[in-house]
Amino acid sequence: MTAVPQALASLKVLEFSGYAAGPHIGKLLANFGAQTIHVESSDRPDGFRIQYPPFKDNRPGYNRSGCFAFFNDSKYSVTVDLKKPAGIELAHRMAQWCDLIIENMRPGVMERLGLGYRTLAALNPRLVMLSTCNMGQSGPRADQPGFGSQLSALAGMCGMTGFPDRPPMLLYGPYIDYIASLLGSSAALAAVIKSRRDGTGVYLDVAQYECGLMFISAALQDYFATGRLAERCGNDDPVAVPHGAYPCSDDQWVTLSCWSDAEFAALAGAMRNPKLAAGPAFGTEAARREHKTDLDAIISAWTRTRSVDGVAETLQAAGVAAYPVVTMAGLFTDSQLHARRNFRVRRHPEMGDHCYCFPGFDLDEAPGDIVGPAPCLGADNDYVFREFVGLTEAEKKAYADKGVFG
Amino acid sequence: MRERGAQLGMLASIDWARWDPTQADQAEVDAIEAPVMKFFAGITKREFLTEGHRREMLGYPVLTVADIATDPQLEARGFFAKVAGLAETFCGAFAIIDGERPALRHAPGTPFTAVAERDSKWTGGQS
Numbered sequence: 001m002t003a004v005p006q007a008l009a010s011l012k013v014l015e016f017s018g019y020a021a022g023p024h025i026g027k028l029l030a031n032f033g034a035q036t037i038h039v040e041s042s043d044r045p046d047g048f049r050i051q052y053p054p055f056k057d058n059r060p061g062y063n064r065s066g067c068f069a070f071f072n073d074s075k076y077s078v079t080v081d082l083k084k085p086a087g088i089e090l091a092h093r094m095a096q097w098c099d100l101i102i103e104n105m106r107p108g109v110m111e112r113l114g115l116g117y118r119t120l121a122a123l124n125p126r127l128v129m130l131s132t133c134n135m136g137q138s139g140p141r142a143d144q145p146g147f148g149s150q151l152s153a154l155a156g157m158c159g160m161t162g163f164p165d166r167p168p169m170l171l172y173g174p175y176i177d178y179i180a181s182l183l184g185s186s187a188a189l190a191a192v193i194k195s196r197r198d199g200t201g202v203y204l205d206v207a208q209y210e211c212g213l214m215f216i217s218a219a220l221q222d223y224f225a226t227g228r229l230a231e232r233c234g235n236d237d238p239v240a241v242p243h244g245a246y247p248c249s250d251d252q253w254v255t256l257s258c259w260s261d262a263e264f265a266a267l268a269g270a271m272r273n274p275k276l277a278a279g280p281a282f283g284t285e286a287a288r289r290e291h292k293t294d295l296d297a298i299i300s301a302w303t304r305t306r307s308v309d310g311v312a313e314t315l316q317a318a319g320v321a322a323y324p325v326v327t328m329a330g331l332f333t334d335s336q337l338h339a340r341r342n343f344r345v346r347r348h349p350e351m352g353d354h355c356y357c358f359p360g361f362d363l364d365e366a367p368g369d370i371v372g373p374a375p376c377l378g379a380d381n382d383y384v385f386r387e388f389v390g391l392t393e394a395e396k397k398a399y400a401d402k403g404v405f406g
Numbered sequence: 407m408r409e410r411g412a413q414l415g416m417l418a419s420i421d422w423a424r425w426d427p428t429q430a431d432q433a434e435v436d437a438i439e440a441p442v443m444k445f446f447a448g449i450t451k452r453e454f455l456t457e458g459h460r461r462e463m464l465g466y467p468v469l470t471v472a473d474i475a476t477d478p479q480l481e482a483r484g485f486f487a488k489v490a491g492l493a494e495t496f497c498g499a500f501a502i503i504d505g506e507r508p509a510l511r512h513a514p515g516t517p518f519t520a521v522a523e524r525d526s527k528w529t530g531g532q533s
Contacts, residue, residue, distance in 0.1 A: 136502065139482040144459045146466060154455075154466035156474050168468045187501045205502040210485050213474065217497045223471040224486075224495040230471055 006033025007366040011192065012388070014098040015039060015075070016082075016091075016115065018046035020148060020174045021132050021208055022104030023071040024181035025188060028359055029100075030074035032368040037076045037094070037384055038375065042406050043083075045377055046072070056351040062377045063350040069374035073346065073356040077375035078384050079405055086402040088114045090389075095120040097389050099195070100188055101129040106145055107137045117203045127201040128191040132184055136207030148174030148208060155212030156219065156230075163234040180211035241288045242267075245325060246300050252308035253325035256299075256315055263320055264288065270318040271302045348373040381405050407445050415441035483507070 011034035015026045023038065023046070030036040040046050048068040056064040080094075081087040092114075095101065101120065103110055110116050110131070117129045131137055134146040152158055152171050162169035184206045191202035213220065219230035235244035240257040242264075248254055258264040261284060265277035276298070282288045288295055303311050308324040315322035324330070331337060332355070343355040356370040385391045391399070399405060407414060416437040430438075446454065451467035458465050469477070475495075480486065487498035487510050499508040 135479055136483055138502075139479040141455075141459045141479045145462055146464055150464065150466045153468045156469055156471055159468045159470050183500045187503075191503070203504050205505075206500065207483070207502075210480070210483070210497075211500050213480075213485070213497050214500055216471070219471050220474065220497060221494060223475060 004366060006368060006371075007363055009033040011035070011100065012098040013037065013100045013102065014094055016101065016103040016105065016110065017132075018104065019048055020071055020177035021180050021184070022102050023048075024177065025102050025130070025132075025185045026075060027071055027073060028181070028185045029188070030371060031359055032363070032366070033371070034100075035076070035388065036074070037078055037098075037380070037388070038072055039078055039080055039091070039094075040377060041079050041081045041083075041087075042377065043081065048072075049377065061350070063348075066351075066354070069348065069351065069354055070357060072374040074369075074371035075375055076380035076384050077377055078381050079378035081404055081406045082113050082115075084402060084404055086399055087404045090385075090399055090404055091115055092120070092123055093389055093391075095127065096124045098124075099126070099128060099192055101127065102132075102184075102188070103129070104132045107131070107133060107135075107142045117201075121201045121203075125201055126195045126199050128188060128195050128204070129201070130184055130188050130191070130204040130206060132180055132206040132208060134208050136210065137205040148177035148180075151208055152176045152212060155209055156216045157212065160216070160219065160230050160232055162232045164232050166232075168232065176208050176212040176215075179215055180206060180208040183211045183214070236292075239285075241285055241292060242295055242299055244296060246296070246303040246311075248303050248308040248311055249305055250307045254303055254308050254311045254315075254322055255325060256320055256322040258288075258320060261285065266318045267299075267315065267320045270314050270320065271299075273298075273302075344370040346370055346373040349376055349379075378405065407441070410445070412445045412448075413441055417441055 008029055011029060013026055013029055013034045013036040015022060015036065015038045017023055017026070017038075018040070026034075026036045026038065038046070040049075045062055046068055048071065049062045049065050050060060052065065052067040053060075054066040055061065056066070080090055082091060095115070103115075111119075117127075117131075120129065121127050133142075134148075134151050135141050135144050149170060152175050153168065155176055157175065158168040158170055161171065184204075187204050187206060191204055195201055216230070222228050222230065237243040237257065240259045243257040245253045245255045256267070258267055261277070264282065265274070268274050268276040268282075276282055280287060281291050282295055306314075312322045312324050326334065332343060337343065342358055342360075344358055345353050345355055348354045351373075354373060356373070358370060359368065362368055382396075385396055385399075386393075407417070416434075420438075449457075451469065451473065454465070454467045457463075467473075474480065475486070483502070484507050485498050486495050487507075488495060489510050496510055498510060501507075
């Protein structure tokens with residue numbers, strides 16, 4: 001826990017969202033002090049709580065999901081049954097409490113529930129609301145459901161990943177969700193600044209598809225300018241050669257690349273084979289590309305007799321871009337990540353000590369933190385509705401009697 | 407697949423209400439995927455996208471930059487943008503704000519008129 005006020009300590013956030021893209025925005029804000037409430041119900045909990053492993057001891061349960069924990073640390077959890085009129089009434093009161101709502105339901109769902117932006121903005125004129133979904137709130141395919149793991153195919157990434165003579169490769173995890181959530185968090189903060197400046201709200205429509213295209217904007221611009229289609233090329237690069245992954249003696253892999261003749265000369269020097277860079281076969285970028293198979297074999301023969309850390313250190317010292325291919329286990333023992341406290345252990349009521357991932361940025365004067373573990377489903381009903389929303393005991397009992405907290 | 411008279415193979419005999427993908431072995435998955443792959447090989451990416459949308463399927467085709475450049479969804483949302491005085495086409499702003507996609511800026515010092523007006527509206531005239 002931090003001892004100084006966090007940068008977003010006065011920001012109040014409500015999430016009607018699940019899975020990755022919406023909750024990751026809220027997590028980033030919560031890590032810097034925003035009071036972030038994750039709204040679910042027992043009937044419709046966040047899908048990550050129940051659908052995706054890993055689960056603690058491999059036993060599924062609402063409060064046992066590592067995947068849910070990853071996206072939801074530092075938040076409060078409440079359960080509100082939005083199928084009940086009284087649940088919507090309570091959601092309206094919560095909307096009057098908050099500065100920012102994040103939702104990632106399919107377009108039209110919030111409106112049908114009575115939680116559309118116009119309705120809520122009438123209750124809270126300074127409200128910022130961010131809606132994020134695969135296609136955005138408009139357009140002929142706005143209502144298409146989907147997940148980021150497949151959306152990266154639509155956004156051009158998979159078609160450019162893999163080898164030319166083999167099928168496209170799907171990327172690891174909901175890659176595009178991370179792009180959209182990082183962009184979304186910056187848009188949300190900009191809108192909050194604007195709202196605080198002039199007292200009026202903002203509605204943000206963030207399409208994950210479009211956010212993903214930012215990642216391949218160079219390939220798109222190249223197509224618009226020249227008609228050239230970016231295609232799969234394995235580990236090759238249009239500029240750097242060599243550029244790839246090479247085996248090491250300890251069954252690990254090292255990646256390296258040379259972006260100029262000078263860098264290749266540095267690589268050859270590190271390999272104690274300076275003649276390699278002077279000869280006609282590998283002396284220029286064009287020659288290295290022409291003799292790529294031979295060059296990769298020479299580099300592999302050198303890396304194969306050395307440990308991955310030894311290769312990476314030797315090449316980095318020589319000014320060649322090189323990193324080990326790190327496994328999940330390796331990440332948790334990485335000294336750089338350890339020094340920057342990237343992983344922080346917090347005790348979860350059911351999962352016990354659990355590692356949470358801190359964002360890759362921090363603030364010197366008001367550092368962020370993993371403020372708390374991921375919340376158990378509905379664990380904060382009593383506190384949130386009393387302390388934040390301001391319900392009296394009688395009001396809480398009335399809502400409970402109507403089954404709203406289910 | 408039934409609508410088009412495709413060979414269903416093993417798919418026809420599965421009770422989908424009871425089938426548990428977490429219990430299937432690779433041989434079973436391969437047998438399921440074989441007729442699906444054959445079926446998909448006979449339809450275009452655009453057709454898959456259109457029909458997948460109509461049927462609310464969780465699936466997308468693998469698009470190229472050429473496909474993306476002509477995607478009606480992006481066109482309807484005005485995603486790609488030009489900047490006055492430049493020939494290139496760019497990805498537009500990543501968010502639509504209050505129903506409007508902000509225009510792209512010129513280089514610093516030469517504000518795009520629409521952006522300058524919007525900035526003024528947002529800042530209340532303050533710089």
